[in-house]
Amino acid sequence: MRTVRISDDALARACGADAVAAEFARRGATVERVSSWGMHWLEPLVEIEGEGWGPVTADDVAAILDGTCDKAIDRIADHPFMADQQRLTFARAGKTRPLSLADFAATGGWAALERARAIGPATVVEEVIASGLRGRGGAGFPAGIKWRTVADTPGARKYIVCNADEGDSGTFADRMLMEGDPFALIEGMAIAALAVGAQRGYIYVRGEYPDAIRKLEAAIPLAAPRISPFEIEVRVGAGAYICGEETSLLNSLEGRRGEVRAKPPLPAIAGLFGCPTVVNNVLTLAAMPHILAEGGAGHYGGLGFARSRGTMPIQLAGNIRHGGLYETAFGVTLDELVHGIGGGTASGRPVKAVQVGGPLGAYLHPDQFDIAFDYESYTAADALIGHGGITVFDDRTDMGAMARFAMQFCAAESCGKCTPCRIGAVRGVAVIDRIRAGGRSPEGLECAPQMHNSRKTGRSQAEEVTLLEDLCETMTYGSLCALGGFTPFPVLSALKHWPEDFGLAPQSGKGMAEQTHGI
């Protein structure tokens, strides 16, 4: 009988893939559990000899087997969502069994590591620099330069730390990569180790990803002989968003509170246990097998837009019809992503706002949708691409509430090390509440004659807005890390584009929030 391929990715499973697989098996079919293609609205997606059906339930199985199911999408690889992608990091997505060494080797696995061993560390670093790859975790720092710093720093012990904390809402590419192609990440880490002379690697995975943890723990012993003497261990986070920040992550790995460290020293010079350490995102490391393949660096560097080279696994999330993973060269516009590829909202209503780059990313207004997917273009628009998550909101969204949520999230997740973030975020929630309530007048104890220093006059709504802008400026310039420093992006962008959602006159927010930052 024909082989039926169904993903065992956590998202496919959350949508019911296990029950579908069990039903096929019950009917005598041979079922292979593979990685996910990334067409999430079609999960559970069933593939038989290249043809696809989705989203499938156990009730559809009989009809698929006898050829009468109306959920056919024809050839998966030719689907419009797939056909125009440039899948380099996700080349194996949908095609291989995640824990099959045979599948991995048959699709070019280990070739880059072998080649890296042959060309030697110095050439590896040069090629990574030449590829133009920038860190995919958010900051966009050139990966090759970081590696060169670690390689050039003397140290008896060096570490490779893979940042798999992926806390940003609207992102799931790290998860998909770890679950779908764990050996590619391991190969990338082994290449990094070779390049800088590291003996040990850690993958710091957030606890919210049980499937990824399980897959990695199964994959590492299988791959151990290939990467020896380099060794990799999985460490699991404990529910702190800030531990995605690299120095907080290092403290957490060392068994400390996940407080952010002041830089310098850079982790590349004094990182884990004070040793030179490469900290890279999952996607940065998983891009290495392509880059280190013969001619890979040139190919990768030849793709992209301005100083953003190569491809980005973009994640389409939130209220979007065709949500999922879309890997493509930099330069694609937001309009293409949201309205073209994504098909608009899932609810069928107009798009109101799009948040790019997770909780610290700006809300973009449809007027700005011609912006190209590129680090510098987003920075120029007071926005960021971050880890490449795109979250779509429809016209029912209250952007004042979203701004408040941004402050609330910052307050909940602050590591507490610096005041603008720890206190500012709490104040930010209160100020937004007061703006939305139309200002405030002094009350209770404040009015008592003994309270000489308390303010006896109220604050108008406009004054509260000024206060919020001041607060955001303090957070922007006074915070030690990007949690406090970037939370003003979602807040001020919401205020600027949707003042009516703060109870302000439409347009009165324009011009405000204009003077913001250039970080």
Place this chain on the structure above:
Amino acid sequence: MAGADLDDILARHLGREGALLPILRDVQVAFGCVSPASEAAIALALNLSRAEVHGVVGFYHDFAAERDPRPEVQICRAEACQARGVEALISGAQAAAGERVLLRTVYCLGLCSVGPSARVGDALHARLDAEGLRRLIEAA
């Protein structure tokens, strides 16, 4: 009893680099909390002060000082799930949970294209509507 299990956990991790987090995690999983007594035993084993261990326990959302015996359902209320309507499900979820089930807010389960999503144990659930979430909570 518990003391023996804690010794097992300590024995498993002692000598590892940065052993404290893996120990706390296993303790939290095994006992549903990291109690003051566990903190003291861990501090002794790792040659740390109790204050240091307590400070670490207090920092992370996943470690609780006291065990809550109720079944737990985690609901994602981060931006992408908000965009897909999770907030409208919360009051119904609270009604279904009552005092019997512990509802915990989490921020993102990596299912942001198919939310609202929830987690019970290691099982993930997506595309939840009011009815689906209610059934999930009742079965917890």
